[in-house]
Amino acid sequence: MSALHTFALRLDRLPPAVWLAALGAAIWPHLFWMARRFGDGSDDPLGIVAISALVCLLWRARRELRDAPRLGWFAAAILLVTVSCLAWQVLPPLFAALVALPGFAAGLLAFLPARFACAPVLGLSALSLPVMASLQFYAGYPLRIVAAELSRWLLTLAGYEVEREGVALTVDGQLVLVDAACSGVQLVWFGYFTACTAALLVGCGSVRFLRRLPVAGALILAGNVLRNAVLVAAQADGRPLAGWLHEGIGLVTLAVVCGLIFRTMRGAASDVAERSQQ
Numbered sequence: 001m002s003a004l005h006t007f008a009l010r011l012d013r014l015p016p017a018v019w020l021a022a023l024g025a026a027i028w029p030h031l032f033w034m035a036r037r038f039g040d041g042s043d044d045p046l047g048i049v050a051i052s053a054l055v056c057l058l059w060r061a062r063r064e065l066r067d068a069p070r071l072g073w074f075a076a077a078i079l080l081v082t083v084s085c086l087a088w089q090v091l092p093p094l095f096a097a098l099v100a101l102p103g104f105a106a107g108l109l110a111f112l113p114a115r116f117a118c119a120p121v122l123g124l125s126a127l128s129l130p131v132m133a134s135l136q137f138y139a140g141y142p143l144r145i146v147a148a149e150l151s152r153w154l155l156t157l158a159g160y161e162v163e164r165e166g167v168a169l170t171v172d173g174q175l176v177l178v179d180a181a182c183s184g185v186q187l188v189w190f191g192y193f194t195a196c197t198a199a200l201l202v203g204c205g206s207v208r209f210l211r212r213l214p215v216a217g218a219l220i221l222a223g224n225v226l227r228n229a230v231l232v233a234a235q236a237d238g239r240p241l242a243g244w245l246h247e248g249i250g251l252v253t254l255a256v257v258c259g260l261i262f263r264t265m266r267g268a269a270s271d272v273a274e275r276s277q278q
Contacts, residue, residue, distance in 0.1 A: 030088070058108065102126065120206075148228075
């Protein structure tokens with residue numbers, strides 16, 4: 001047996017932990033940048049929650065990891081990680097990390113059992129990035145306009161006289177501003193995080209997960225609009241809510257929306273189970 005063949009056999013028999021550690025080491029500049037951005041206060045550290053979910057997923061499946069990786073996913077992981085390393089000095093750090101994290105997720109999928117759907121795993125890898133500040137900067141204003149317009153429509157149905165100009169609402173002659181906190185960016189993050197984790201917990205496949213994502217998006221939008229409408233109506237009536245009640249309404253909205261999204265994903269998995277038993 002040649003030395004090259006012996007080396008190839010030894011390489012093939014390396015445990016999954018070694019391969020995943022190697023992929024993690026290859027993207028360390030991106031991980032270091034993420035850790036620094038999470039720690040300097042320039043972005044909400046919600047990505048740590050998504051990273052923790054991926055770690056929990058790996059720990060949960062540690063006894064079921066494949067001895068040999070699925071070649072398609074493994075090749076995709078090597079390609080994406082290589083591209084991210086080359087892009088580190090060319091692209092902005094966020095864009096380079098946007099290639100690196102899915103690359104590591106592809107490596108994870110190469111060793112995970114087939115029962116774990118790929119779409120929610122890749123979704124969690126994207127949610128791991130420090131993107132909240134960027135989302136607020138680029139998408140915050142358009143989301144505020146959407147929230148203001150739909151809130152105007154809802155308040156009109158409730159009997160108020162409402163006009164909208166930009167992100168400001170004039171309700172019964174009183175000016176109310178739909179501010180940055182009302183854009184719903186955090187609700188969007190938590191909603192899609194719930195969708196990804198729920199799909200993995202209940203065993204929802206990628207196709208059904210993707211089909212249910214628009215439902216999750218509709219629930220997020222509806223929850224944010226209803227919350228804004230309640231807050232605007234209270235202020236227009238001359239009864240602005242106390243800070244704790246304002247926050248409480250937001251938390252209740254978050255809990256209800258995430259609960260409905262979880263139920264949606266569980267329903268998708270139940271449909272598959274029922275059809276397989278027929």
